[in-house]
Amino acid sequence: MYSDSHIHTRFSGDSEELPENQAEKALMLGLEGICFTDHLDHDVVSDVDFELDVPAYWKYMTALKERYRGRLDIRIGVELGLQTHLAEYFTGLLAEYPFDYVIGSVHFVGGLDPYYPEYFRRYGKGAYLTYFEATYDCVSSLDCYDSLGHLDYIARYGGPYGLEYSYEKYADAIDPILRRLIEGGHALECNSGGFSRGMGGPNPVSDVLRRYRELGGELVTIGSDAHRSSDLGARFPECGEILCKAGFDRYVIYRDRKPEYRSL
Ligand SMILES: [Zn+2]
Numbered sequence: 595m596y597s598d599s600h601i602h603t604r605f606s607g608d609s610e611e612l613p614e615n616q617a618e619k620a621l622m623l624g625l626e627g628i629c630f631t632d633h634l635d636h637d638v639v640s641d642v643d644f645e646l647d648v649p650a651y652w653k654y655m656t657a658l659k660e661r662y663r664g665r666l667d668i669r670i671g672v673e674l675g676l677q678t679h680l681a682e683y684f685t686g687l688l689a690e691y692p693f694d695y696v697i698g699s700v701h702f703v704g705g706l707d708p709y710y711p712e713y714f715r716r717y718g719k720g721a722y723l724t725y726f727e728a729t730y731d732c733v734s735s736l737d738c739y740d741s742l743g744h745l746d747y748i749a750r751y752g753g754p755y756g757l758e759y760s761y762e763k764y765a766d767a768i769d770p771i772l773r774r775l776i777e778g779g780h781a782l783e784c785n786s787g788g789f790s791r792g793m794g795g796p797n798p799v800s801d802v803l804r805r806y807r808e809l810g811g812e813l814v815t816i817g818s819d820a821h822r823s824s825d826l827g828a829r830f831p832e833c834g835e836i837l838c839k840a841g842f843d844r845y846v847i848y849r850d851r852k853p854e855y856r857s858l
């Protein structure tokens with residue numbers, strides 16, 4: 595019985611899903627629980643509004659959690675778009691709202707979202723390396739997150755530009771990120787959204803999950819990154835198998851920013 599620790603709703607600028615639909619889908623699948631993690635990308639320029647109306651989100655999700663009490667373990671989290679200059683902003687936000695869980699994700703590098711061609715036009719062959727270096731800068735200078743979301747998110751989008759990706763190819767850039775996560779007591783996310791976004795597996799790829807374990811990492815979270823309820827909990831059994839093969843026998847879910855262990 596899994597919990598899904600990465601899901602979006604209409605509170606995210608790129609989702610129209612009702613929170614209730616996500617909760618009902620979780621019940622249908624027999625999940626133990628879900629953690630809502632709507633987008634909050636502060637100080638970015640985008641066609642999509644990635645700011646989060648935190649007061650409205652908090653109020654709505656708190657009421658929803660009450661409605662499902664005893665039937666589904668609902669937790670309230672957030673997916674923060676990491677940028678090094680936002681340290682103070684994050685500290686203030688997290689002091690005001692006691693989220694259960696915070697995903698830190700790198701969605702913008704140099705003001706550009708790799709989802710769009712402009713990012714690849716600017717960085718060319720260095721597109722992946724630039725992303726990993728920006729990720730290292732964020733995870734090493736910020737402490738506001740529990741788990742690093744979809745570490746190789748960039749690899750979802752570089753295929754059409756002829757960029758090839760493997761852990762080995764970028765090991766020198768990825769290892770420092772993994773070491774920093776471990777030193778800081780941060781989890782690494784296994785994001786099953788990679789399966790449906792051209793990765794043929796989770797983000798990050800299994801070699802990165804294995805390397806994190808090999809370096810001493812013990813905290814892995816599992817999330818579908820579902821923007822629609824049809825994707826909730828998708829491919830979790832396969833993620834479980836991949837994690838077991840990578841050397842994990844348990845994963846974590848967060849409450850009050852503290853990890854709770856669950857068997858794989
Ligand atoms: Zn994300």
Ligand SMILES: [Zn+2]
Pocket residue numbers: 600602673819
């Ligand atoms: Zn997400």
